[in-house]
Amino acid sequence: MLTQAMANDFGQLVQLDDSDSGEGNRDSKIVSEKRLLGMDTVSLAARMLEIGEPAWRGPQLAEALYRQRIAEINDITTLPKLLRQKLIDQGWEVGRPRIAQVFQSVDGTERYLVQSPGNGLDLQTVETVWMPEGDEGESGDGTEPVDPDQELKAGEKKKWDRATICVSSQVGCAVNCQFCLTAKLGLQRNLTHGEIAGQVIAVLDRHGIEVGRDRVNLVFMGMGEPFLNYDSFMGAVRILVEEVGLSPQRMTVSTSGIVPGIERFALEPAEVRPKLAISLNAPNDKIREALMPINRKWPIAAVIDAVRGVKLRSRERITFEYVLLGGVTDQAEHAVEVARLVRRSGLPAKVNLIAWNPGPGIAYSMPLHEDVEKFRGTLAGEGIPTYVRRARGRDIYAACGQLKRTVEG
Numbered sequence: 001m002l003t004q005a006m007a008n009d010f011g012q013l014v015q016l017d018d019s020d021s022g023e024g025n026r027d028s029k030i031v032s033e034k035r036l037l038g039m040d041t042v043s044l045a046a047r048m049l050e051i052g053e054p055a056w057r058g059p060q061l062a063e064a065l066y067r068q069r070i071a072e073i074n075d076i077t078t079l080p081k082l083l084r085q086k087l088i089d090q091g092w093e094v095g096r097p098r099i100a101q102v103f104q105s106v107d108g109t110e111r112y113l114v115q116s117p118g119n120g121l122d123l124q125t126v127e128t129v130w131m132p133e134g135d136e137g138e139s140g141d142g143t144e145p146v147d148p149d150q151e152l153k154a155g156e157k158k159k160w161d162r163a164t165i166c167v168s169s170q171v172g173c174a175v176n177c178q179f180c181l182t183a184k185l186g187l188q189r190n191l192t193h194g195e196i197a198g199q200v201i202a203v204l205d206r207h208g209i210e211v212g213r214d215r216v217n218l219v220f221m222g223m224g225e226p227f228l229n230y231d232s233f234m235g236a237v238r239i240l241v242e243e244v245g246l247s248p249q250r251m252t253v254s255t256s257g258i259v260p261g262i263e264r265f266a267l268e269p270a271e272v273r274p275k276l277a278i279s280l281n282a283p284n285d286k287i288r289e290a291l292m293p294i295n296r297k298w299p300i301a302a303v304i305d306a307v308r309g310v311k312l313r314s315r316e317r318i319t320f321e322y323v324l325l326g327g328v329t330d331q332a333e334h335a336v337e338v339a340r341l342v343r344r345s346g347l348p349a350k351v352n353l354i355a356w357n358p359g360p361g362i363a364y365s366m367p368l369h370e371d372v373e374k375f376r377g378t379l380a381g382e383g384i385p386t387y388v389r390r391a392r393g394r395d396i397y398a399a400c401g402q403l404k405r406t407v408e409g
């Protein structure tokens, strides 16, 4: 088995096996053995044939799992009772992750502790976030703002118009960005297709979202680096697009700059490819290396080169995510450098500025409001579409870079 090793800032070696380079997912196969969620219609049909049932049971199962969002085999009443019992007797389960705990923010954001079925809380929980009005991260993609006075109340008909679900791809993360709480966990394990898509399905269900009627954005920006769990990430995207019916143009994946992952991503067909965001966070390699050790392996120029290979749809832009750390990355000279970097890339791009969210044990400062505004003004003055992402759910540790399981055990 191929093994890569990446030194983190503390000199430890983080082992990245071949699943991390996107060529397989050993953990996923162990975890997902008898779970239906995560299989597409074709695989479900194949499973049915294997157990002596007609292939057309496959589409029936897909309808139940992905469109009707049924969470228990026994509740799939389109299947005969005998077949349901047969599946259960053989050890099959739907395998939908369960929302084990909900933290509600004063701003309407909800942070969920999501638990994989059949497992304890320790290594099997991730965090998923629901932002009823988004966080402005999708600004510049043609969507319209909503009335900020609208609020979602339990049991009420929906009042949001442009919700965003932030999805995790790994338990913990190996990338070790110095400003990120998730990094403190290290990488615990990869999530499976079903566990990634299942987070979305569980949240769609909780909010009674009707796919096709309600507009929902997905951002793969939760715990983990999606491109270090590439097969499961893209497997989940395919399920969400082809089976659940969500549009890839309403999905954005953010990477810290995993070049082999970006190169694979560039080959994905437009029908299933989400939009791409690069987590830039620094104006040059020197500062970026100090904040994101991954930059030693793939510096900014290499990342931008790889991004150039992605064939964008008409009007699509690459997003550069930029976390502003007070006094570290938010000064006037940094803004000038970022503007130059973005212009020189030649990419149709926009910049999302994120004022850093504080977390325990991380010694950075929030940027001053006026520095954020000046930074935005400098980039905008250079003709670069620039948006300040609203801090959502800061009070419940749901804001960007704050996700870390805080209630396990």
Ligand code: SF4
Residues within 6 Å of the ligand: 173, 174, 175, 176, 177, 180, 181, 182, 183, 222, 223, 224, 225, 256, 401
């Ligand atoms: S910012 Fe993203 S890539 Fe970096 S450590 Fe946190 S979760 Fe991982």
